[in-house]
Amino acid sequence: MESDPNPHDPWPTGGGEEVKKGLVVLLVGAPGSGKSTFCNDVMAAARRSWVRVCQDTIANGKQGTKLQCLMSAATALKDGKSVFIDRCNLEQEQRADFVKLGEAQADVHAVVLDLPARLCISRSVKRTGHEGKLQGGKAAAVVNRMLQKKELPKLSEGFSRITFCHSENDVKDAVKTYSNLGPSGNLSAGVFGQKNKDDKVQLGIMRFLKKVDKQDQDASGNDITSYRNLTQAIVPSQDSIGNTFSAELENKNEEHGSLNDENSSERSFVGGSSCDGIHTLAFPSISTSDFQFDLEKASDIIVDSVSDFLKKFDSVRLVLVDLSDKSKILALVRKKAAEKNIESSKFFTFVGDITQLYTKGNFRCNVIANATNWRLKPGGGGVNAAIYRAAGDSLEIATKEQAETLSPGNSVVVPLPSSSPFHLREGVTHVIHVLGPNMNPQRPNYLKNDYVEGCKILRDAYSSLFENFASIFNCQMRYESKRSSSGISNLQNPLKGTTGTCFSHSDQKIKREGWYDSERNKKCKGFPFNAAAKEKISIPHGGHGYAHPETHSDLLNWDGNLSSSNPGREVKETNCAKVTERTWNAWAQALHEIALNPEKHKDVVMELSDDFIVLNDLYPKAIKHVLVLSRLHGLDCLADVRKEHLPLLKRMHSVGLKWAEMFLREDSSLIFRLGYHSVPSMRQLHLHVISQDFDSAHLKNKKHWNSFNTSFFRDSADAIKEIEKHGVAKVIEDESLLKMELRCHRCRSAHPNIPRLKSHIANCKAPLPTHLLHDGLLVSAASKSVG
DNA sequence: GTTCTAGAAC
DNA sequence: GTTCTAGAAC
Structure with missing residues (x-):
């Protein structure tokens, strides 16, 4: 849907004036890859005027x-035409001059026809009358030689959009996308459809890496080195909790993007979310830990610096992060930020590990700050050590490229390579090292309690940090501003009149989930409830098997209090946690009935014991999909499970494993995942054992897909660990997860509807996400043979 | 959970 | 016209 005639254009041009912008599309592909056909197909159906420049x-x-x-293309651009550059463009150098055409107010895209060499060769050999006269047997040699030199295009070359x-089918989709592009329409920036760069990494290798890496885990159990060897681009995506600001706003922006880009069925953003996301800087408190800077003074400076910065920039967020919810600096800053009326959507505090904001906190930040030392070296303590440890060698190497040392009050931006574990795992594209003043006599540059100088340096440090953050942002805005002439990433841009339906939250919602301690435990400890929280979210439950619609969805407000969105509702208390009483609808009782009276259901029961029953899911969502059903009365869902149920849970897990392994003996190509739905539709705790093909006619809608492919699905192994550690398993009681856009569980590409998703997953060969492989959450022939 | 179906999207 | 989604009913 291009924007020109649309009164609801989400990216309206400034002052109501239509700014015409050119478009240069470089085809990239070997002879026989179909470049000319691509151009001709688009031009035959095009809604804008194209010129094909063919060498x-x-x-x-x-x-x-x-x-x-080049001259022909420049002339066409001047005439207001869009241009296809139909030449191989396989090497960066060959593309560079054409990319420069973009300097004269034009977007430059690449469409990479990365089809199998064999296909290109056979086409080249067969063709007669090809314009390039590359026919016959000579073609094979030429194609092979060219492909050996192939350098896939990157955004950093100056492209605003790359489609692989x-x-x-991919080609057809791309043809459609460009054909539908109207005279002044635009397509969203980013990389689409990129395959994992190293498809050769197979399960066996992953297992091997995992084995090797066990020696190299940090204290928190994070695996460090395995990512060094993987180039697979995992972009943390919308399968996180949907209610952190970041996830939500990024979702919104993708929704915007889709309006301009209705046919981009392949939407695997590679290289982080910065193109379409809200730029978010997570930073630790500088100097207050190891450098022993006064907390009161530091908190004043943080709040002042943040406030100043936010006055200048709109589409950014700053997040102060600390490990503990008892952090004094967080409490001080929260209080002062509230007093200063700083908009809490643009600045807030977050309790968690800054190196695992996404993987552990489900919170996406594309830039994080590191409180470094003057040598910019790993080691020391606190955040610096943790960040270097988590980021691996790549951060050290990338840092060296930027600077050798740093003086107090300054900062330095380090772009992370896309292969960096931080980038892959956390979606962090840049680390900014910042050095603050030191009040610790044991550390270099000791200021001897000179707080006049100290405060000055700390202010400098924050302003340097924030300005550097903004400079990254500006540089990435280059792409964004190309997408529309009016600064498209404006958060205030309303969605009025849009037709996207994936995300229906309001802008001002926040929910902190993922840290047990800050929520469930506090409930037990009788923390005060504050119904007047500044921001809160209530998540009504409808459509599930239980009739009582609400469950707890609490959050911390600025005052650090817990607020409840469910005042006056009856709860029952089980051990420490409060559990909502639920009434289950009749249809949701089927499993419960089977669990209690298995003798009446011999036709479906495949295995029976005192504790559990194994049965096929009546409506399997994959080739193999069985349920391990607990028989314990009163245990209806994962949220009800407590420590005393651990033996049962482990037993169910091992029974699930046994069945998966049995299925693997019949079909070794299957891969299984074991887990629970956060909010099950059917009463009676049941473990899903499901093959990851999702090849089933019963998989019919978004909810089906997302219930197995977002964080709504809780891996059994994780749940067990969480219960062991915290007494409860995390459940994500957030319905919006089930309404999220449809993304391939392998390559993360987005798809407009279920049929398209299903046809994609039937062919997608990308490996399953490394974190699943890595954490042993998948059961496959390979995992069996190694383990 | 599924089925049915109106109406939106294509 | 057909395809697809989403909400209601069960």
């Missing part, structure tokens, strides 16, 4: 020069 015919039908192509096509 093979540019000289009066004969092969011409690159210069001729690996199959005929």
Whole structure:
């Protein structure tokens, strides 16, 4: 849906004026990859005026020069036409001059026709009358030689959008996307459809890596080195808790993107979310830990610096992070930020590990700050050590490229390579090292309690940090501003009149989940409830098997109090946690009935013991999909499970494993995942053992898909660990998860509807996410043979 | 959980 | 016209 005639254009141009912008699309592909066909197909159905610049015919039908192509393209752009550059463009150097065409107010895209070499060769060999006269047997040698030199395009070359096509279907989709592009429409920026760079990494290798890496785990159990060897681009995505600000706002922006880009069925954002996301800087409190800076003074400076910065920038968020919810600096800053009326959507505090904001906190930040030392070296204590440990060698190497040392009050931006574990795992694209004043006599540059100088340096440090953050942001805005002439990432941009339906939250919601201690335990300890929280979310439950609609969804407000969105509701108390009483609808009782009276259901029971029953899911969502059903009365869902149920849970897990392994003996190509739905539709605790093909006619809607492919699905092994550690398992009682856009569970590409998703997953060969492999959450033939 | 179906999307 | 979603009913 291009924007020109649309009165609801989400990215309206400034002052109501339509700013015409050119578009240059470089085709990238070997001879025989279908570049000319692509151009012709688009031009045949196009809604805008295109010129195809083909080096093979540019000289009066004969092969011409690159210069001729450049001149022809420039002329076409001047005439307001859009241009296809139809030449191989396989190497960066060959593309560079064409990318520069974008300097004259044009977007530059790449469409990569990365089809199998064999196909290109056979087409080249077969073709007669090809414009490039590359026919016959010679073609094979030429194609092979060219492909050896192939350098896939990157955004950093200056492209605002890159579309990778690996199959005929991909090409069709891309043709459709460009055909539908109206005269002044635009497509969202980013990388689409990129395959994992290293598809050769197979399960066996992953297992091997895992084995090796056990020696290299940090204290929190984070695996460090395995990621060094993987280049798979995992972009933390919308399968996180949907209610952190970051996830939510990024979702919104993707929704925006989709309005301009209705046909981008392949939407695997590679390289972080910065193109479409809200730029978020997570930073620790500088100097207050190891450098022993006074907390009162530091908190004043933080709040002042944040306030100043936010006055200047709109589409950014700053998040102060500390490990403990008892953190004094967080409490001080929260209080002062509230007093100063700093908008809590733009600045807030977060309790968690800054190195695992996404994986452990489900909170996405694309930039994090590191309180470094003057040598910019790993080690020391606190945040610096943790960040270097988590980021692996790549951070050290990347840092060295930027600076050797740093003086107090300064900061330095370090872009993380896309292969960096931090980038892959956490979605962090940049680390900014910042050095604050030191009040610790044991550390270098000791200020001897000179707080006049100290405060000055700390202010400098924060302003340097924030300005550097903004400079990254500005540089990435280059792409964004290309997408529309009016600064598209404005958060205030309303969604009025849009038709996207994936995300229906309001902008001002926040929910902190994922840290047990800050929530469930506090409830036990009788923390005060504050119904007048500044921001809160209530998540009504409808459509599930129980009739009572609400469950707890609490959050911390600025005052650090717990607020409840469910005042006056009856709860029953089990041990420490309060559990909502639920009334289950008749249809949701089927499993409960089977669990209690298995003798009446011999037709479905496949295995029976005193504790559990194994049965096929009546409506399997994959080739193999069985349920391990607990028989314990009163245990209806994962949220009800407590420590005393651990033996049962472990037993159910091992029974699930046994069945998965049995299925694997029949079909070794299957891969299984074991887990629970956060909010099950059917009463009676049941473990899903489901093969990851999702090849089933019963998988019919978004809810089906997302219930197995977002954090709504809680892996059995994780649940067990969490119960062991915290007494309860995390359940994500957030219905919006089930309404999230449809993303392939392998390559993370987004798809407009279930049929399209299903046809994609039937062919997607990308490996399953590394975190699943890595944490042993998948059961496959490979995992069995190694383990 | 499924089925049915109106109406939106294509 | 067909396809697809989402809400209601069960």
